[in-house]
Amino acid sequence: MSTTAVKYILAIFLVIAFRYQGFCQKMIFNHYEVGDGLVQSQVNQISQDSTGTLWITTLGGISRFNGTAFSSLTKKDGLLNNRAFAAIADKKKNIWISTAGGISILRDRHLKNLRVPRFHNEWMWDMVCDSKNRIWGVARGSLFMITDTLITQIITINGRQPQIESIQTDSEGTLWVSIRKEGLYSFKDRWIKEVDFSFLKEDETIRSFFVDPLRKVSMVTGSALYLFDEQGIRAIHSEYFKNITEDLYSVLVDYNGYTWIGSSKGAFRVSERSQEHFTAKNGLTDAPIYGLFMDFEKNLWLGTNGYGLFRFSNDDLKVIDTDFGLVDNVVTALETDSKGKIWIGTAGAVYVLENGKLQRLNHPWPASQVLTIYRDKTSRIWIATSAGLGYFLGGTFKIIDNIPNVLSIAESDVHGILIGARTKLYSYHKGHLQEIPHFSDMPISFCQIDNGKILIGTTNGIQMLSGQSLTKPYESLPFSHSQIVSLVKYQNLMLVGTSDQGIFLWDMKTGKVANCTVVDGLLSDVIYSLKEDKYGVVWAGTGRGVNKIKINTERFKFQVFPASEGGTPAVECNTMALIFNGGEVWFGTTKGIYIYNIKSVTAPVFAPKLQITNTQLINIINGKATLTNVSKDHRHKFNPDENNLNISYQAVYLSDPENVNYQHRLVGLESAYSPPGRNTNVSYSSLSPGEYEFRVIAYSPRGVKSNTATFAFYISQPYYDTLLFRLFIILLMGITFISIREYLAARKRQKVLLRERIKEEEQLKVRQQTSEDFHDDLGNKLARISALSDLLSRMTAGKDEAAKDVIRKIKLNAAELYEGTKHIIWSISPESDNFYEIVLFIRNYATSLLEDTTIDFKVSGVFHELNEIQLPYQYSRHLTMIFKEALNNVLKHSKASSVELAVSQPDNNRIEITLFDNGIGIQEDIKKYSNGLKNMKTRAQRINGDLQIDSIPGKGTTIKLTFSPLGKHEG
Incomplete structure (x- = not known):
């Protein structure tokens, strides 16, 4: 510390640069006007339907509001008149609307209009729906019950013709009416007088009333508030309201028990002990307020005459800004002293707030920006500015050298006061300032851990100070190169606020880390301040507003909430400008001080x-x-x-x-x-x-x-x-497949038939040629042998009988060979394929075979029609050989006296040839082992025929061959 600046003491003892100012906090009212979509700025009434949508009647039509956007309903959409006075939802989701032109009913998005015939120039200026879904309205002091077809005037109430001032329904849906000079009446099945108006002065009338769930009735006249409860009727804050100049128009009691009163200038909020007047100065408006409404979520809506619509959600958020004495809205530092005073640092001043009064203090650097304010264990209030550092103690201010740009101050058990300036780190202990060597980063935040060790949050991760030694032991952590703005102990863990990655929950023992970012609900990943309240809730000041966070330390999970039930304004908080003050948490922001109520985070009852x-x-x-x-x-x-x-x-x-x-x-x-x-x-x-x-x-x-x-x-x-179409396609594909297959098979068959026809034609030619050649060659030679045998027989006539016998046998064998050759020639001849010719051949063979015997031969069924049947090639050979064998067996073995050959054709695909004899039959052993019979069956199989041999010993044998004239044969 230089000698010129050593122990420079400025005895100011709270020297005040400006006079004491009365302190009033600004409430947050959300404002909606024509620029936001509201159809017109003069609001008459506000109501809500079962979907939660607001209906706002104005002198320019009706607006519907779902929280994010307005939509309008005007004369262009079918209303009778744009001057709308009331809109109410019934229990069937219809909307009843009164305008200067009459009544409209919005049902299923369609408007139906009703006119009030008796009052051409009057209008239904108020309407309600009771528990029985009856619609009640007031026009020109008269009460009406309204249906979609009829408007009925209530002429008398308890025998008197009433002059209606206003109507309401209570929380149970009971109708209440205020009758001028009479009192308040309720109606379910009959009229009951609830409040007598005899307490009113001669010139007083009840302009509005409200019945709360406990049936307490709040009533306003033009200049007074009355409460009716179990204690009777009494004026509330009568002296206060006597002294105001505003007219009172409407009244409502919110869920906290505050009574709100719309007036000719803003609104009043009163309780048994307090009165507040909200105007443009503290967040509302100076315009008259006629409409008051509390929605399902307990938000209060205020309709003004000319300045649109306002929403007030709750007392969770208040604001202190330049309207209340601050020179600058940029609040950079906050601290509380040992007496509960609040110290406030801005871009150009230091203030102390005590008992609702704001005082501005002198200090040596009035033109510099206050960077941080810190209270140490000895109750010194340290003030760090862009120009220097010092502290207040007991009414004096002491400068600690000219250390500029101090960003952070903390207290250490070992080092005393730690001071973080730009790229430098100091300790101040027992009046001595000492720079800690080998430090080059910018220190932003401090947190003391075990054994006097200090964690230092810098622009490039975390360093650890132990004694005079600086280390970087946490290089592997995900925030090791982030700017660390806040370090806060949370139970046995550490919370790390960064300027780019949100918040980290860090277990220093295990190294376990969990991250909370905008994805989890943070308003911004830029964190400026962190602090835990008495409920274990962490408050976070971010680059876009304030969040509340509940942390599950076992599961390392974050649950992020908005700071206020009514929404959190998008405002930039300032570094470590955060304090707790009683049941409130204060944040220094670029728009003043934002003050939130500290409440336990419990699930609210209001759902979207x-x-x-x-x-x-x-x-x-x-x-x-x-x-x-x-x-x-x-x-x-x-x-x-x-x-x-x-x-x-x-x-x-x-x-x-x-x-x-x-x-x-x-x-x-x-x-x-x-x-x-x-x-x-x-x-x-x-x-x-x-x-x-x-x-x-x-x-x-x-x-x-x-x-x-x-x-x-x-x-x-x-x-x-569809299934039907799929079945159709399957059927069509099947038919197509079968058709293609049949077509291909037909073509194949045609090719086969063509080849077979060509083959048959070639075979016919070959057979014809072979037959002719065989006949001409072999036949002539056999005839010559027979002729030569005759010549030789004449030449040896009368000579050797043995030679003559040999010659005779030669002639006989030649004749038999000639006859057999004729049969062979005939069988290969094309004409042998004709069934008629085959039958004639068999008949002729049988006749020739049996002509010199005692056997009688008969033939039946041989007609010329058989001439039309052409058999496949080789059938003739097999058929003739079968029956030649059978006839030879009859001749040799049967000892029969008669044989019959029968031919029949039961149908076009079946021919039967049967040979009967009345001989001795065939023995079973001969049937089994006879080669002739086997050959007969083999030949029958080759023409795909069926050969049946039925033999009864002593009674004869029946041989029946059945075959198809079109069937295939095996050769």
Whole structure:
């Protein structure tokens, strides 16, 4: 420390540069106006339907609001008049609307208009729906009951003609009416006077009233608030309201028990002990407020005359900014001292906040930016600016050398006060400042661990300070090269806030690490501050707002929530500008100080209300996609080519609509829900025929699950994919296959027949030629032998008888050979294929064989019609050989006296030839072993015939051959 600056003490004792200023925090009211989609800025009434959608009546039409977007309903859409006064939903999901032109009913997206015939220039300026789904309205001081066909005026109430001031329903749906100068009446099945208005002054009338679930009634006149409960009627804060100049218009009690009053300038919020007036100065507006409404999620909506619509969610968030005395909204440092005062550092000043009063302090560097404020164990308040460092103690300020750009200050059991300046590290102990050598990075955060060791978060990972020794023992960790902005102990673990990778949960003993990023719900991966509250919840100041985080240390899991039930503004927090103050947590941001209530993180009871808003077919025409809306039938049927769908859905969650997440699944295509996301539509293309059900679920920012919205549909099968068509195709393919096979087989058969015909023609030629040659050659030679035998016989006449006998045998054998040769020649001749010729041959053979015997031979069934039957080649040879063998057996063995040959044709495909004899029959052993009989059966098989031999000893034998004239033969 230089001698010129040593122990420079500035005795200022909270020297004030500006006067004390009364302190009032700004509340967060979300504002919606024409630029956001509101149809007109003069709001009359606000209501809500069963889907959670708000209906806002204005002097320019009606707006519907789902939390993210407005849509309008005006005269162009069918309303009788744009001047709309009331809109109320009944229990059948119809919307009843009163305008200057009459009453309209919105049912299934279609408007039906009713006129109020008796009041041409009047209007129904208020309407309610009771527990029995009856619609009640007020026009020109009269009460009406309204149906879609009839408007009935209530002439008397308890025998008197009433002058109605206002109407309401309580939490049970009971109708309440305020009657001028009379009192409040309730009605279910009869009228009951609940409150007598005798307490009112002569010039007072009840402009609005509200009945809470405990049947406490809050009532406002133009200048007073009254409460009716079990204690009777009493004025609330009468002195306060006497002194205000605003007129009171409307009243509502919120879920916290605060009474809100719309007035000619902003709104009042009062309780038994407090009064607040919200105007433009503290976040609301100076415009008159007529409409007050509390939605399902307990948000308060305020409708103004000329300045649009406001939403107030809760007291979770308040703001301190330049409207309340700060010179600059960029709050860079926050700290509390031992007396509970709050120290505030901005870009150009230091303030102390005490008992609601803000004081600005002098310090040696008034033109420099305050970088950090820190309170040590001795209650010194350290002030670090871009120009220097010092501390307040007991009303004096002491400068610690001229160390500029101190970014972080912490206290160590070993080193005293640790001071992190740009690229330098110092310790301040017992009045001595000492630089710690070998440090080159920028120190941003400190955390003391075991044995006085210090973790230092730098722009390039974490270093460890042990004594005077600096090391980098954590080079293998995923955040080893990130900028470490915050190091905080969490139970027996460490939380590490980075400027680019979100938050890490780190077990220093095991090295286990878990990461939390925007994917898990953080508003930003840029972390500026971390701190744990008394409930174990970690508060994180990020580059886009504030998050609350619950951590499961066993499973190393993060559960991320918004900092406020009503949504978290997108605001950039500042480095380590975070303190706890009683039941609140304060964040220094670029837009002032944001103050949140500390509450235990429990699942709220409010879930988003989800519905499928639209289903569209995607049509591709000439390469361009067009969308066609489809109905919302429970189960819609689409044609096969209608298989490209776009499905839109929307959850109404008015508290924080931007942070609602969705998961969807198409049952029939997808086996699981999609990862959480914020898209509100999904497209499916080229869906296959079948049953489908689209399911979508919404989750509030706190993870509360909505209802499941579904859309079931069926894509019919194309005709070519039906069972009937498939069977038809199978049948057609079968027929085609059979036809092709038959065609190919027919062609093959034609080729075979052609080849066989050619072959047969060649065989016929060969047979004819062979027969002729055989006849001419062999026949002539046998005839010559026979002639020579005759000549030789004449030459030896009267001589040697033995020689003559040999000559006779030669002649006989030659004749027999000649006869056999004739048979052979005939069998190979083409004419032998004629069945008639074959039968004649057999007959002639039998006649010749038996002519010199005692056997009588008969033939039957031989007609010229048999001449038309042509048999395949070789049939003649087999047939003649079978029956020659049979006739020879008759002659040799049967001892028969008669033989009959019968021919018949039972049908075109069967011929029967039967040979009967009345001989002695054939013995069984001869039947078995006779080669002749075997040969006969073999020949019958070769022409695919059936040869039956039936023999009865002593009674004769029947041989029956059955064959087909068209059948194949084996040769």
